[in-house]
Amino acid sequence: MESKVLVRIGAIIFVAFAITAAVVEMVREDAPVPPAAAPSLLPPPDPLRADLRRCQQMGEAAANDPGCLAAWAETRDRFLGRNRSSARTQPASE
Incomplete structure (x- = not known):
């Protein structure tokens, strides 16, 4: 009986970790895009x-x-x- 409880707790922790990682990834702001090279600097x-x-x-x-x-x-x-x-x-x- 205890092994089933441990498996359930492990599954719940895994799902909670996956949801937390997904939320953090969605909330995180992307780094600013560097401006394109100036035409005068292009070869x-x-x-x-x-x-x-x-x-x-x-x-x-x-x-x-x-x-x-x-x-x-x-x-x-x-x-x-x-x-x-x-x-x-x-x-x-x-």
Whole structure:
């Protein structure tokens, strides 16, 4: 008989704890939302990104497009840390 009473008391305590936690969560105020970054602090848009997006939308035709080939070369040079002038002066190794 005592085990049933203990189980009931435990269930009541659990339900009371769950209700209390729910009420506290509903009453708690959310932290203020930080203001959006000022437009003057945003980095300037990268024109290379727009070119790459255009090439992506072109699909297979981009492989023959000189603009896409130039954009890919610029991206490759940026990734490898080369500037465009040094990339042009180095001979191509075969």
